[in-house]
Amino acid sequence: MDAPSTVEPVRERLATAAFALFAEKGYENTTIDEIAAAAGVARRTFFRQFRSKEDVIFPDHEPVIERVRWYLESSGSAEPVFAVAEATRLIFAAFMTSPERTLARYRLTRVVGPLRDREIASVARYERTLSDYLRGRLPDTSEAALAAHVAAASFAAAHNQVLREWLRAGGTRDAHPALDAALATVSAVMTPLIAGVAHDRRS
Numbered sequence: 001m002d003a004p005s006t007v008e009p010v011r012e013r014l015a016t017a018a019f020a021l022f023a024e025k026g027y028e029n030t031t032i033d034e035i036a037a038a039a040g041v042a043r044r045t046f047f048r049q050f051r052s053k054e055d056v057i058f059p060d061h062e063p064v065i066e067r068v069r070w071y072l073e074s075s076g077s078a079e080p081v082f083a084v085a086e087a088t089r090l091i092f093a094a095f096m097t098s099p100e101r102t103l104a105r106y107r108l109t110r111v112v113g114p115l116r117d118r119e120i121a122s123v124a125r126y127e128r129t130l131s132d133y134l135r136g137r138l139p140d141t142s143e144a145a146l147a148a149h150v151a152a153a154s155f156a157a158a159h160n161q162v163l164r165e166w167l168r169a170g171g172t173r174d175a176h177p178a179l180d181a182a183l184a185t186v187s188a189v190m191t192p193l194i195a196g197v198a199h200d201r202r203s
Contacts, residue, residue, distance in 0.1 A: 011049045013039040018056040019104045027053075027112050057105055057115055061122045064094040065129055072133040080137045080198070081151065081191045084130050085183045088155045091126050092179055095163055099171050106167045127156035134194070144197040151190040158182035 017038035021030040032053055036046040050056050068087045075083040095102045109116040131152035138144035162182050166175040 010039075010041060010045065014041065014046060014049055015056055015101070018053070019101065022108060023104065027108055027115070054115065054118060057108060058118060058122055060094060060098075061125070064091060065125055067094075068126070068129055069133075072129070079191075080134055081187050081194050084134060084151065084155050085187050087130060087133070088159050088183060089179070092159055092163065092175075096175070103167060103171050123156070123160065126159075127152050130155055138194070138197055141197070147193050147197045151194055154186045154190055155183070158186045 014035060018030070018035045021034055021038060025034075030053070032046055033043055035053070035056065036043045039046075068090050071090055072083055072087055075086075078086075105119070109119045131148050134148035134151055135145060138148055159179070159182075162175055162179045165178065166173070
């Protein structure tokens with residue numbers, strides 16, 4: 001079997017084993033050797049996939065950010081606010097791809113301080129990705145930079161609020177209607193703001 005087809009299953013096995021052990025023994029009491037053994041791989045294989053035990057909790061943020069960047073770069077002449085709203089849907093969809101894993105991560109980050117800090121930093125990268133895109137679509141002015149930051153933060157806040165409510169409810173309901181409503185609200189507020197500073201480029 002060639003390498004491209006084996007790398008992802010090994011990562012998934014390790015992540016699955018890690019979350020199961022964290023639920024059973026607690027994060028602090030679980031060792032890397034135990035994770036590797038439960039996944040049926042050697043310790044060195046663990047370190048080929050992850051730099052640390054902490055990294056097992058957050059294996060999916062980087063590819064999601066790359067996907068969002070690709071989408072935004074490919075959005076062409078789409079209205080900036082529409083593109084950012086759709087990019088926000090991509091981020092949310094990534095959390096919903098494996099709801100059990102998302103719920104397990106939430107439970108861990110609530111009780112393990114360093115993991116909570118890592119999660120906050122990861123979420124901030126999504127916001128920065130949206131902001132960078134908007135700044136690239138707007139004039140190089142202080143007003144446009146502020147508008148880009150405000151819009152990106154607003155979409156990130158809408159995403160986080162809907163996700164947080166879903167997590168607190170134990171993932172028992174479909175969160176997409178709430179996401180649709182939140183994105184519509186933010187889009188309605190941000191569209192005139194972005195359009196106003198974008199006008200400066202055409203003037």
